Amino acid sequence: MCEDIFVYLFGYGSLMWRPGFSYTKKFNAYIKGWKRVFYQGSTDHRGTPEAPGRVVTLIKQPEETKDTEEWITWGTVYAISDDEALATLKNLDYREKGGYERHELDIYLDEQSMVSYGKAIVYLATTENEEYLGEDTIDNIAQHIFRSIGPSGRNIDYLLKLANSLHEMGVVDQHVFDIEKIVLELMDRHQINHHNSLVENLSLSSSPTSSMLSSINSLVVNGATTTGTSGSSPGTNSPLLDEKALELLHRHKRFYMKPQGTVIIDQGAVQAISQRAKSLLPVGIIGFTGEFESDALVTIQDSNGSDISRGLTNYSSKELALIIGKQSKDLESLLGYFKGESVVDHTNLILL
Numbered sequence: 001m002c003e004d005i006f007v008y009l010f011g012y013g014s015l016m017w018r019p020g021f022s023y024t025k026k027f028n029a030y031i032k033g034w035k036r037v038f039y040q041g042s043t044d045h046r047g048t049p050e051a052p053g054r055v056v057t058l059i060k061q062p063e064e065t066k067d068t069e070e071w072i073t074w075g076t077v078y079a080i081s082d083d084e085a086l087a088t089l090k091n092l093d094y095r096e097k098g099g100y101e102r103h104e105l106d107i108y109l110d111e112q113s114m115v116s117y118g119k120a121i122v123y124l125a126t127t128e129n130e131e132y133l134g135e136d137t138i139d140n141i142a143q144h145i146f147r148s149i150g151p152s153g154r155n156i157d158y159l160l161k162l163a164n165s166l167h168e169m170g171v172v173d174q175h176v177f178d179i180e181k182i183v184l185e186l187m188d189r190h191q192i193n194h195h196n197s198l199v200e201n202l203s204l205s206s207s208p209t210s211s212m213l214s215s216i217n218s219l220v221v222n223g224a225t226t227t228g229t230s231g232s233s234p235g236t237n238s239p240l241l242d243e244k245a246l247e248l249l250h251r252h253k254r255f256y257m258k259p260q261g262t263v264i265i266d267q268g269a270v271q272a273i274s275q276r277a278k279s280l281l282p283v284g285i286i287g288f289t290g291e292f293e294s295d296a297l298v299t300i301q302d303s304n305g306s307d308i309s310r311g312l313t314n315y316s317s318k319e320l321a322l323i324i325g326k327q328s329k330d331l332e333s334l335l336g337y338f339k340g341e342s343v344v345d346h347t348n349l350i351l352l
């Protein structure tokens with residue numbers, strides 16, 4: 001009898017809620033001697049090169065503390081069939097190119113077990129990588145996350161998705177939960193919710209004050225479009241926004257409005273858009289709900305109904321009904337005109 005051969009991949013960050021690859025099974029497990037921390041800078045997903053966001057990596061437990069403290073980190077293990085592992089890891093190498101490298105660590109299944117279940121591949125960013133930000137107070141990390149945003153979306157969404165995955169698993173991660181608590185308080189104080197507004201990353205050397213954040217927030221909520229640009233004195237509406245920040249703000253504010261519909265996509269499309277370099281093609285769409293015009297905001301879900309992304313469509317729901325599941329090369333003959341090969345361009349989507 002032929003035994004299935006798997007490669008195990010341990011996810012402790014975004015892989016927990018958005019793996020973006022197919023797997024044979026998944027289960028919870030932990031690693032020993034490592035701690036999940038928001039010490040890695042993100043210049044390509046949750047921040048920009050000018051103002052990096054903060055995402056998680058793992059730090060190794062110092063030898064001298066091993067007798068007194070136990071460091072464990074819970075995460076999700078994916079069993080990937082051997083024949084898909086190479087392509088999956090290649091895709092992840094690209095997605096996690098911002099300082100992360102592959103390591104192999106022992107995984108454990110329950111807190112009593114002394115014996116490793118096996119080895120798993122783990123992506124971690126070491127202190128030597130260029131984007132490493134390192135330690136800071138919990139308050140500073142929370143404020144940093146609160147004001148950061150990048151091409152993949154808001155840093156707060158990354159934090160809240162991570163915290164939520166851990167709450168659902170029923171495990172405690174004090175570092176993550178302490179930051180979550182402060183960020184939720186900040187969101188509450190500035191009336192920022194999950195969908196209708198965002199704060200802009202401002203390349204500030206110090207944390208923004210409440211009044212700064214309020215003015216940024218009201219700018220987004222009110223949809224203001226004019227303000228000071230670099231080289232001129234800042235406008236009264238938004239004394240903080242430089243040209244780059246304003247452009248990012250403009251590009252992102254629509255993603256936090258109310259979506260007009262939902263587009264459901266297959267696993268291949270999830271993988272493609274999770275890399276951020278690929279657009280959503282009609283061939284990857286398996287369903288949609290709602291009535292919307294072109295240029296509408298839609299939620300993008302996987303086939304399990306999990307929200308993966310939000311994006312602006314090139315095609316209306318009426319057009320989508322005609323091209324769903326079709327090859328891009330056939331769009332012109334199906335519609336009688338051509339509005340682009342993708343339903344959502346990769347530059348017009350954020351990841352959740």
Ligand code: BEZ
Nearest residue numbers: 011012013014015016123
């Ligand atoms: C993770 O979920 O394990 C992960 C994701 C991105 C970078 C590093 C780790």
